[in-house]
Amino acid sequence: MSKVSGWFVRGDIDGFFGLFVDNLLQLMLIAVLCTKVCGMPGELVYGRIMPGAALSILFGNVFYTWQARRLAIRTGRTDVTALPYGINTLSLITFVFLIIAPIYFETKNPHLAWQAGLFACLVSAVLECIGAFIGDWLRRHTPRAALLSSLAGIAITFISMGFVFQIFAMPAVALVPALLVIMVYGSQIKLPFSVPGGFVAVLLGVALGWALRWLGYPFFQPLDDPYTFALHLPQTSFGDMLAFLSNGQGWKYFSVIFPMALFNVIGSLQNLESAEAAGDSYDTRSSLLVNGAGSIVAACLGNPFPTTIYIGHPGWKAMGARWGYSLLNGVVITLLCLIGGVTLVLRVVPLEAMIGILLWIGIIITAQAFREVPRKHGVAVALGLMPSLAAWALLLIETALRKAGTGLYDIAPKFGNDLYIYGIISLSQGFLITCMLLSAMMVFVVERQFMKAAIWTGAAAILAYFGIIHAYVLTPAGVQNHFGPGSANAEALAYLIAALLMVGLHFYSRGQEGERTGVVA
Structure with missing residues (x-):
């Protein structure tokens, strides 16, 4: 049995950029949708929701880092990759447009709409925890093709195609970094000094964006929102969370909450099967329980959006990421949210410079669905x-x-x-x-x-x-x-x-x- 030592490898840098961009996109969505669609003031979004989101992400990232390292020590392997984790995009959009926004449109009370979101997040999380106890049974009785094909469908459409369109909408900044990612990861070639390919791609995109802007071609438009340093510590939201639980208003949204919780459990099972197909077999029950617990942490700390195990484990594994990338992502995302730094990053780094990594993740997931099942x-x-x-x-x-x-x-x-x-x-x-x-x-x-x-x-x-x-x-x-x-x-x-x-x-x-x-x- 080989000795497992250390917490970080070079591939964790690439993995970090991929997971960081993924989480950053969700945080951007939260900021835009909560302020523009749901009428929430900045102090609620950046002072309550973002810190709660940060701690819920850190909670899961720490556990899945520990889980991967424990698997590596137990098996003597050094190629174990942690499960990626963050805010659930589908739940985010669904809760905004089917629960939070309708209440805001009806009452013009953003605080009440936020309370409804906390209620939805809590109930969804409890249902996910219950689902953890039937997850193993579902995995045993469901063909691998059935679990992987759904992931491939999401990967080729909602992930890959959306980013392909975004890349070709701004080719001057986005296309070269994306092609570099494809060249490096597709060929599995090592760059000089073993510099991570994703890191080089992001630097290249930043250089292109700012160079073209200084030359009079402002393809890259930094965020106009001013950044002011402030420390936003998480605050408990038990009273707000339980308000809808006790008055009965929230239960009329159970028809939205229940299928979303079911989708989250199924999606997590599919991601666990995808990880096993890539060589990393994780315990179903503990993985799903922590997934649900992360959403409970979110609701208790003011974040109305559930967390989930992300699609894409094979892609991060192919990049050479192990377990350190997950921990690094949790720490950086937490620091950014606590100081309101999400807007600061987007004032410096073109989003288009980073999305080539996520495109590659989508490609790998789609390929895996066909590769890891019997040919017929x-x-x-x-x-x-x-x-x-x-x-x-x-x-x-x-x-x-x-x-x-x-x-x-x-x-x-x-x-x-x-x-x-x-x-x-x-x-x-x-x-x-x-x-x-x-x-x-x-x-x-x-x-x-x-x-x-x-x-x-x-x-x-x-x-x-x-x-x-x-x-x-x-x-x-x-x-x-x-x-x-x-x-x-x-x-x-x-x-x-x-x-x-x-x-x-x-x-x-x-x-x-x-x-x-x-x-x-």
């Missing part, structure tokens, strides 16, 4: 990508219509057969779960295990019937969830018929067990 299961991964593509397409359509001053409620009937918009909406609802269901079903179809395929398809029928997947209501405010019995009857009936057909195939295929299973390219 590749078709299951491909099928599992489609709901994510639908969700991403819906996001693009809604964004374009909103910028044009209209919305789907008015425009959807006009699409006709030019764009099957109702199909896009249906497939996008509960897309993370639908990815798993379709992919798992396909794995067992390929293996001719039709009874197991029928069980997964039957589960899809039940979830569709109760509105967990496919169901929606189109309102002037946009696409909204529609939960309850009979919410997506057509899809539920279709899945039920398919499940019955698979049961029939199960009995029909008896006696053919020795034949070759499904052959897929």
Whole structure:
């Protein structure tokens, strides 16, 4: 057994930049959405929410650093990579637009809206902790292709494509650093003096941004917000957090909170499976419990946005990051939030200089989904990508219509057969779960295990019937969830018929067990 020593390696610098940028993006979203959309004053955002976010991130980063180092010591390996962790983007956006912002629009009281967010964060965290006790069972009974395909779908759409567009929108600053990241990590070449490639890419982007600005080409626009040094220590928010818990108002948002908690548990399971496929096997229960506990810390300290295990472990591992990058990220993010330094960083470093690292993470995750499953299961991964593509397409359509001053409620009937918009909406609802269901079903179809395929398809029928997947209501405010019995009857009936057909195939295929299973390219 080799001796594990030290806390940092050179690859941790690259890993730090990747995770730091990821967390910085979430903090930027919090600052912009809370002030511009939810009307929160700066003292609430920077004095209460940011310090709470910092401590919740540090809490998880410290645990996952310790967890990775313990695994390395136990196995004698020096290539163990800690699970990446930070603010949950999906929950952030969902809580803002479906809970916090509506309350602000109705009451014009940003403090009340903030309290509602704390309540949502707390309840979501408790549900995630409960989910930790069934996580192992889910992992044992879910095909790897089903877990990895959903991650690949998110990686190729919401991560990679968004950053690709941003890179080519400002190629003078962003393209060269991004291509350098691809060249260095794709070729696995060592730069002179073993300088981390991600670090060089960021420095190059900063140099390009400022050089072009000084030459009269201001592609890089530093933030205009002035920075004033101040120390913002975390404050407990028990009274504010429990206000909605006791008055009953918050429970009407349970239809939003519950599916988000479910998505977070499933997403964390997928990330744990992705880490195991990359060679690092972590305990499911403790990983999920700390994930939920981090969100409880967030709510108790004034941050209404849950934390989560991030997608991308294989990408950080491929960069050479081990466990030090996680600890370094937690410390730096905490210091920045406590002194209000997020705006300071963005006044100096072009965001476009850093996103090439995240693009590479998305590429690696997508590649892993196909590489780490049996070849004939590749078709299951491909099928599992489609709901994510639908969700991403819906996001693009809604964004374009909103910028044009209209919305789907008015425009959807006009699409006709030019764009099957109702199909896009249906497939996008509960897309993370639908990815798993379709992919798992396909794995067992390929293996001719039709009874197991029928069980997964039957589960899809039940979830569709109760509105967990496919169901929606189109309102002037946009696409909204529609939960309850009979919410997506057509899809539920279709899945039920398919499940019955698979049961029939199960009995029909008896006696053919020795034949070759499904052959897929």
